[in-house]
Amino acid sequence: MHYRGDLALNILTYAILIVLAVFCVGPVLWTLLTSFKLETDIITSQIVYLPTRFTFDNYVKLWSQSNYPTLIINSMAVTAMTVVICLLTGTIAAYAFSRFHFRGRTQLMLGYLVIRMFPAVLMIIPLFILLRNVGLLDNRLGLAIAYTSFLLPLYVWMLKGFFDAAPKELEAAARIDGSTRLGAMFRIVIPIARNGLVATCVFVAIAAWNEYLFALMLTTSEGSRTWPVGLQLMVGEFNLPWGMLAAGGMISIAPVVVLFALVQRWMVAGITAGAVKG
């Protein structure tokens, strides 16, 4: 708190922040740059730092010559379905956890933590068999259902936190005015916790969009394959050129960046908030 030393500390802080920011964003920027380079500029013995020629070729080729568009659409479908399932089943569960103190509540919450400890591998095998038996293997809905296995608890956990932060008095007032519990939830709590609801949905959406392992195992054909699996397959089996790989990566993280931009307002508000005084 001694102000003399503050200048030196500020400089140090900025130095740290700049180094970290470069560390974090640098690789992504390099990939972005690569996606616009001609293939010959990428596979050279002398690394081209700032290319003189730019091209959209990589994007065009990837989009038109591979099944990338299908992959993206599949991912969108799966993500959307996952979010919808969570919304429908998880919101009311989160509300129940937040507002009611019932027997077994702590156990269920602890149970969530324990579930997280199960290795994904352990779950995939039986899920594979289960989905195959109900005909939902290699199916986008099936994959969405599989995703809820690890995303629904996360959804409920996060949303409960937001519901907890919404003051209970408003619902009490609404119920005195004649609303039902559920009605109070829809009309009062959700609008207040709207930001939290959006943030939670975005988290789940990003996680579903990015997911690799389950998608790898539970989809076998192009009909339902998601982009992470498809892209990696192209790298491994078809030796995808770096430029197109970079383009594919950039395309796929565009939605993530957009979604991230939505959530960051909420997250960064927490970051730039002041600390408590005493």
Next chain:
Amino acid sequence: MATLSLNGVRKSFGALEVLSNVDLELDDGGFLVLLGPSGCGKSTLLSIIAGLEPASGGDVMIGERRVNDVHPKDRNIAMVFQSYALYPTMPVERNIGFGLEMRKVAKPERDEAVQRAAQLLQVEHLLARKPGQLSGGQRQRVAMGRAIVRDPDLFLFDEPLSNLDAKLRVEMRTEIKRLHERLKTTIVYVTHDQVEAMTLGTKVAVMKEGIIQQLADPQTIYEKPANTFVAGFIGSPAMNFLSGTLDVEGGTAVLDHAAGRLPLPRLEQDVSAAFGKPVLLGVRPESLHPARDDGPSLSGVVDVVEPTGPDTHVLLDVGGQPVTARLGPRTGLAHGDSIALAVDTSAISLFDPQSGLRL
């Protein structure tokens, strides 16, 4: 030798000036109270004295030494915070001795000092506990123990009683006064509670918007407030202000107000410069008594009667202006009654209505 001396201290945050030209002196053993409403700059001033904030201008002297550039830990001060700021992960013993520990005082001496401080504040039985296990009053004592253990030149208190309930507040207030008398320490105490200021301070600085309105001992501030702000801030129920014009009749000042004329025979101020001009008369509720003779009096109609136990607050309408009087416990008055109240004109103040300053 003055323990604390501020000359022309200023503080601005960017373009906003929060403290303007603060001058004050505090002698050894004195108890200075910085009193004022929220936002008046008293806590900022305390932070500047402590060294937690730099002054934008002026000199801060502690014991004849200019300390503007001295680190808080080298100013030989101690501070008690409104939130107590006890380190939650350390036991009380370590909390109290922390300052000594940071100054590399040897353990045996440290333990002894901690024991003495703990005994003084009656918290020896709590030494092994963590702050989270203590009550509010106990935490308050531990915070004070941490302050006294290093025997500093200057003690700084930042609204230490605000977080306590009313009863505890009164107890701790007495504790602090007792401690001051016993240890003869020099204290700067920030509060917005004027009762604390009056009971604890040897000197009170009433502040508003970064400017000291009046710096004097409590009695002077009470009886001779420097302006209407100070007059209205100190004393509960608040001082009454009656507007009117100042006239003179047979050598005595007279207030010509909406409901009549009020002679002011025992006025102690020299108000000759204000004859014929509008003035504000300040009279405290306790300076009004039921009129028994022909002395100066105000007549009004009773609006509200509030019994408090030991006395009764009566709110009157005097010619359209509200006046509160503090009368005895059984007044027999009710809404709508007319009453005449004698005014103790030796205890009134006259102010200029424009500037608010005492005439």
Next chain:
Amino acid sequence: MYLLLVPSLALIIGVVVYPTLYGVGLSFQTMRLNRPGNNGWAGLVQYQRMWGDPIFWLSLRNTAFWVTATTIIEFSLGLVAALALNRNLPGTKIFAVLILLPYFLPNVVAGNIWALLLDSRLGVINDILVHPHILSAYKAWFADPNTAMPAVILIEAWHGFPFFALLLLAGLKGIPTDLYKAATIDGAGRFAQLRLITLPMMRTIIAAAVILRVIGLVNSPDLLLILTQGGPGRATQVLSLYAFQSAYKDFNFGYAGALSVVMFILLMIFAWAYVRFSKVNEE
């Protein structure tokens, strides 16, 4: 009111509990999809096999090393980032967004980004290190058993440290500023304040972050699948990868189940031990 829980509970039971129990059950069977004749209950055969399997022990050691190194690096970077962001200097918002970015990138993209950066012929990092002669020639980071694991650790840390940064920053915000003022007057320097006030007060959040991250690291082989598949040789073979390969390369579901159960038990032991020994419960 329990009705509110039914839909999600039904889903969880169907999609989580049942498969998990099934999976645990598998560990007590022999089930190889490509040798159906042998399938059936086999008691502890899988576990016995595991005990005598050198690859299992190698994977275990690698996992321990990988998880420990990555967690320590992520925690340190996260703490530094959190402390820097907490000072709330102008521009913090932008830096926060940039620093958080890697955590939200998909594993596939993260892995390939770094695969290009560290490529033995085209990697920019190689170029940057060769010019000032830190390296004598371009390195094949993923082909050399000595550098493959450190490279993967670096990438995983890059990907995961924002998680710590976020949680630790939230923890920092919860510490009342008055404590630092009191400590300054008491004479504690910044480092002492960090050590004696800040970190002890964040014990619970640190525990939560560490345990969650360790669980994540042990359980998901995503990055390794993309980058090394356990190689070169077995330099980056970890348990999660081994289980995965047992299931989907060897089709030995029984063994994979057993490996997974062991991973789960190890995680439970870790979580219990951490909480028990880290004084978190004192609060």
